[in-house]
Amino acid sequence: MATKTWALDPTHSELQFKVKHLMITNVTGQFKSITASVNSDDENFKNAEVSFSAQINSIDTANEQRDGHLKSADFFDGEKFPEIKFVSKSYHASEGKITGDLTIKDVTKTITLDAEFSGTNKDPWGNQKAGFSISGKINRTDFNLHWNAALETGGVLVSEEVKLAGEFQFVMQA
Numbered sequence: 001m002a003t004k005t006w007a008l009d010p011t012h013s014e015l016q017f018k019v020k021h022l023m024i025t026n027v028t029g030q031f032k033s034i035t036a037s038v039n040s041d042d043e044n045f046k047n048a049e050v051s052f053s054a055q056i057n058s059i060d061t062a063n064e065q066r067d068g069h070l071k072s073a074d075f076f077d078g079e080k081f082p083e084i085k086f087v088s089k090s091y092h093a094s095e096g097k098i099t100g101d102l103t104i105k106d107v108t109k110t111i112t113l114d115a116e117f118s119g120t121n122k123d124p125w126g127n128q129k130a131g132f133s134i135s136g137k138i139n140r141t142d143f144n145l146h147w148n149a150a151l152e153t154g155g156v157l158v159s160e161e162v163k164l165a166g167e168f169q170f171v172m173q174a
Helices: 064-071
Strands: 004-008 014-021 025-031 034-040 049-055 083-092 097-104 107-122 128-139 158-172
Touching: 025 064, 034 158
Parallel strands: none
Antiparallel strands: 004 034, 004 158, 014 025, 014 158, 034 049, 049 083, 083 097, 097 107, 107 128, 128 158
């Protein structure tokens, strides 16, 4: 069977993150510019190869000052490291897990995320589409994202744990 290539439909996809702020609430952000592709031998995506990237300069937390700080050398250093990349090593649809190498800044680590395959369907224009939801957690300090401030009441301004959530729709390429 021939390998099928699926390209991201960016208008129906999103990649978000949540980080605890002041130890009491979550701040949500997203990457507005993402790319991704999937290569698969079948439409069940068994052993699919997945890759995605997110542009640092597309960070949006609904606060320009915070976005600028996240893009700076204190966090992502977007000028030096303009994107985050993920390349899968394995995808097990039956287990709902995807494992791969995540690169942030100059650090690459293997992570495992929950990955739910939502199925395939044709849109009104005859395009074959596939949907996935991903979720998981990483420790930002594992990727040299160390900036923080101690609170006088104890704790820190920004948690080390980052929650990831994505909705990805792909279109089969001819």
